[in-house]
Structure formats: structure tokens, C-alpha cells
Amino acid sequence: MATKLTQGAVNRLAEDHPAGTQIYDADTSGLRIVVGSKSSSYKLVGRINDGSNRYVSIVIGRTDEISLRTARERSAEIKLALRRGDDPRTPKRTVPSLKTAWERYKETRGPELRPSTVDWYEEKVTGPLKSVLEVPLDKLDRETVRLLHEKITKKNGPYCANGAMRALKAVYNDAARSHDLPPNPVSRSVRMNKEKPRQWALGPEGLPEAWRRLDAMEDRIRAACWTVMLLTGLRSHDARSMRWEHLDEDGVLLVPSPKGGADRAFRLPLPRHLLQVLEMVRQDTKGLGSPFVFPSLSSKSGHIEEMRRTDEFPYAPHQMRHTYRTAALEAGVDMQTITLLMNHRPAGVTWGYITRAHLVGHMREAQETICSALTKHRGR
Numbered sequence: 001m002a003t004k005l006t007q008g009a010v011n012r013l014a015e016d017h018p019a020g021t022q023i024y025d026a027d028t029s030g031l032r033i034v035v036g037s038k039s040s041s042y043k044l045v046g047r048i049n050d051g052s053n054r055y056v057s058i059v060i061g062r063t064d065e066i067s068l069r070t071a072r073e074r075s076a077e078i079k080l081a082l083r084r085g086d087d088p089r090t091p092k093r094t095v096p097s098l099k100t101a102w103e104r105y106k107e108t109r110g111p112e113l114r115p116s117t118v119d120w121y122e123e124k125v126t127g128p129l130k131s132v133l134e135v136p137l138d139k140l141d142r143e144t145v146r147l148l149h150e151k152i153t154k155k156n157g158p159y160c161a162n163g164a165m166r167a168l169k170a171v172y173n174d175a176a177r178s179h180d181l182p183p184n185p186v187s188r189s190v191r192m193n194k195e196k197p198r199q200w201a202l203g204p205e206g207l208p209e210a211w212r213r214l215d216a217m218e219d220r221i222r223a224a225c226w227t228v229m230l231l232t233g234l235r236s237h238d239a240r241s242m243r244w245e246h247l248d249e250d251g252v253l254l255v256p257s258p259k260g261g262a263d264r265a266f267r268l269p270l271p272r273h274l275l276q277v278l279e280m281v282r283q284d285t286k287g288l289g290s291p292f293v294f295p296s297l298s299s300k301s302g303h304i305e306e307m308r309r310t311d312e313f314p315y316a317p318h319q320m321r322h323t324y325r326t327a328a329l330e331a332g333v334d335m336q337t338i339t340l341l342m343n344h345r346p347a348g349v350t351w352g353y354i355t356r357a358h359l360v361g362h363m364r365e366a367q368e369t370i371c372s373a374l375t376k377h378r379g380r
Helices: 007-011 068-083 098-112 115-126 142-156 158-175 185-189 207-216 220-232 236-240 272-288 317-330 335-341 349-353 356-375
Strands: 022-025 031-035 040-047 055-062 252-255 266-269
Touching: 007 068, 031 068, 040 068, 055 068, 098 115, 098 158, 115 158, 142 158, 142 185, 158 185, 207 220, 220 236, 220 272, 220 317, 220 356, 266 356, 272 356, 317 335, 317 356, 335 356
Parallel strands: none
Antiparallel strands: 022 031, 031 040, 040 055, 252 266
């Protein structure tokens, strides 16, 4: 039976009741006082609204340390948490800072990503996002993130600002899998800067000069690597790290770890012209005994590094990929085939029914068509 408790009655409990007695509060359901041999305590019993119908018992505090009024107020807070489905006995997880969340992201997702991708994230998190590195993620409100994006835009430019926000968004979403966080502030508050696509594919007016420079390049190994990127559209890392063991007798190259990781591995038939170029490279590097198609004795990786613009060849590596795709379209190759050749992620349910391995013959024909369209500008 519940009792109409007063503070005076609570103070006399030890005198009026033996140890082990439980006295229920008539004003607050679930609140009771348990009388002990040396002290008495407030305790609340309630049901968690999480679908399990579990009853939990929470000790609020001793009667000689907490007043009846305070006990009733805390009981109301606890009952509200129970209605939300929270268990007050479970300590709340500490929300990680951006720095801590990034370290965990790197640990869990890092092995799936290419080292260059991890380095890109690291550069953004520890660079443009440095001012909020120690801030708990739940404290990154929309206004803070919006102003940060605007600040980075003014200081580092629109592309850097957008990249920083993409990195923040990815790390935040990853942390939200383990912590109860507000909606991602990047999605809610940031209006990304407009990014103009680079119009830098080499056309009929630029390709003859590019071929002339390739033919005149003193480093023939590096010239061959540039040629691979131009005639296949491969990204720089995929071209530089090619291994002889990944090129089969039918001239089909396995790209084991492209952008997106090993799950995106693909096989790419190479055009005959390029196979002839690679055979000359094989003869020139035979004495090195390297597993790489484009070896380097001075790099830690064992293959050539840092394909970049030079006075000798003033073109960017990714410019070769743009040129390849543009030449493919101009040569009449359909976009679906170009998507396969460039290993882009296709959209639509229909692509899930396609077995890429059965299209090698079709892809080889397309490669020969694209190669002819590019090499016709080479001249003699």
C-alpha cells in the first residue's frame, strides 16, 4: 500500500520501521524507500519501453543525502528515459571527437581503401578541418559546419572546401553507426561550391604534339607508362603498378586493386599496338628481374612513381583518361562499353545481370577501335 510521504516521515524511517521494509510513495508511481540496518535509500522500479517488457530497478540515492523532492524529480527524469527505451543503468557512450572518429575510420575502413585515398582523407581532416579536430561530433552543429565551409572556401578555394566537407561527411556517417548523433550537419547545412568539369581532353589539334613528345622522351620506360594511360584510360596508380603476372597470354590485364579496392578488380583487354610497346619494355627491363612492368630501382614500391607534368611532357596523368574517354565516344563506342572499359560504377538494375567476363571479345574490339582513333594522330 502506498504512503503519503513527507520529508519528516522520511527522516524518521529508521526509528519507525525495521530493516528490510519497503515504503511506496503515493505521489510518484514506482518510487519506494528501502529501509536498511544503517541507512535507507530511494529506489525506482519501472518498465523499459523497448519491446522487451523488462522491469529495471534504479537506486536514486540515500535518504540522508537526497531530499524527497529531489528523489521525485530524478524519478520523473528516469521514467522519461524509460519511455524512450533507454536503460539508465547503462552508461552513456562518450561521443568521439572528429580526430577520434577519423582514427577509427582509418582503422576499420582503411584496409578497404587505396593508400592514396587514405592520404587524401588525412590531408583534409588534419588540414582544412584542423580547427574542429578536437570537437565532439554531436557539437558540430549546422551553423558551425556552414561557416567552416565558407571559411575554407575563402582561404583554400572551392574545390578544397568541398573535399573537406566530403571527408567530414564520410567520417561523421561512419561514427553514426555506433553513436546516437544528430543528422549529418554537412548534408543539412552545406551548399557545395559549383565545380566545373575539366575540359582538358586532347583532341585532333593536341594529340600530334603529345605523340611527338612521347616519341622524343628519353626515359622510354616512363614513356611507355604514359602510353598505357593514353591507350587504356587506366588511372596513374593502376598503370604504374602493373605486374607481368597480371597480363595473360591473350593480352588481358588484371587490375587487382583499382579505385574502390579489391572488390572493384577488373580485367581489361589491351590493344595490339600497346602489347607491342609492352613487349619492347619487357626486353629492355629483362635484366632487372622485377615483377613490375615499369620497374624502378629508386622507389620503395619497386615501380615508377609520380607521373606528373614536366617540361618534357606537360600533361597531367588524369588528362590521359579524359582523352581516352573522349576519343572512345568520338570513335563511335557506346557509353555502356566505355563504362565497362573505364571500370566506372554503372547505374541501374540491368547492370546487375551482366557478367563482365563474357564481354572480353566485345571489349577487345572496342579497345582496338579507340586505339586506332588515338594512334592515327601519331604520324610517322
